[in-house]
Amino acid sequence: MPYLDSASGAPLHPAAREVLLAAYDEGWADPSRLHREGRRARALLDAAREQMAVLVGARPDELTFTSSGTTSISAGLTGLLAARARFGGDLVVSAVEHSAVLAVAEVQEGAGATVTRVGVDRAGTVDVVAMSQAITSTTAAVSLQHANHEVGTVQPVAAVAQQCATARVPLHVDAAQTVGRLPVNVGALGASVLSASAHKWGGPPGVGLLVVRKGVRWRATGPVEEREAGRAPGFVNLPAVAAAAASLDAVSRERDREAARLSPLVDRIRSEMPLRLDDIEVVGDHVRRLPHLVTFSCLYVDGEALVTELDRRGISVSSGSSCTASTLRPSHVLEAMGVLTHGNVRVSLGRDTTAEDVEELLRVVPEVVRHLRRTGPAAAL
């Protein structure tokens, strides 16, 4: 019964479970208090911060914990915009950003600013030249994902960062899909601000990372508190943070080995699925991609029916087809790439995925798609 949707949420890493339980016993007190229980909680929080900061190449005082990846993106980006409001509030993003980035963009547009959504090619890669040309004297910030969440394409972040540095405009990097999967170093990427999310790497849900580099102008919007350097209000979920750190540490140790194991499985799906099934399109970049994620679309098939039928056959995947979205709009990522939006399947492998799981996928998907084409609205084709 393969679970092939780790990009939506990965199961808790065994290393995280142990730490999570221990931290509920030892890390329940308020880490800002001076008593011994508070000091013990503070020590746990400091250790988790130091551990995770090192793993993403940041200083501990640059790292803040938030309540989710989306919160990190929201706070990270709006903080940059607020700090540079006097230059203008314009924003440059790629057309294939996560909805959390696009939600900030819509708010900014509502406030009268100009948002430029820079297009991508058929593989989903953003055009560096177009991105740098979109930067003007009124641009307050640029936001670009490290890798795309729907198709796995890795973006030329360092090249865009160089253009941003030349224009003296800060860059927010959404690294939610790459932390724990690819080497992520905030300095090497050239990010001013970086966001990530623990449940993508086998940490508990409800922990976001927000890195704000030293010297970057960033201002909190909304009420300010003392906790988390004034960047994230509220009592930090310390047990979850400690478990997220333990998980990231374990996953980072396994990372290169796991990438070397999973990437050939992704290659096999990419090359084999079109041989076994007519009228499908495997999307995203073949080479510059996440090691564990692959997406394809099947002509004449309803994405919801496909996901439901695969689930019935014991295979869990997700879909960017409009019939699977509450908005009934097709995925903005697939739309921007100009690839098929219906019959879409995203497969993301995890540390539990075996070569046998992939063979099962390669066997079951063509059967299910043929069945749906025979029995669905495409029957008379």
Add this chain to the structure above:
Amino acid sequence: MKEAVALTIDTLGRRCPVPVIELAKHIGDVAVGDVVEVLSDDEASRVDVPVWCRMKGHDYLGVSPAAVGNALRVRRRH
């Protein structure tokens, strides 16, 4: 100046992938070189009709607003 439409396929009210399926079913009803028009009010068809043309080797001519939804025009190539 738009070319004469040889066949209009009305898929108004039908969701993806029905507009593309109807196009695939009826492209053979017109002569090679003739133009088929798909009427659709489904957002996905604006993306999927051009992609279908690319995958199947037909010419996508463009989209224009119709009384309801959009009219997507395709030239049969083979």
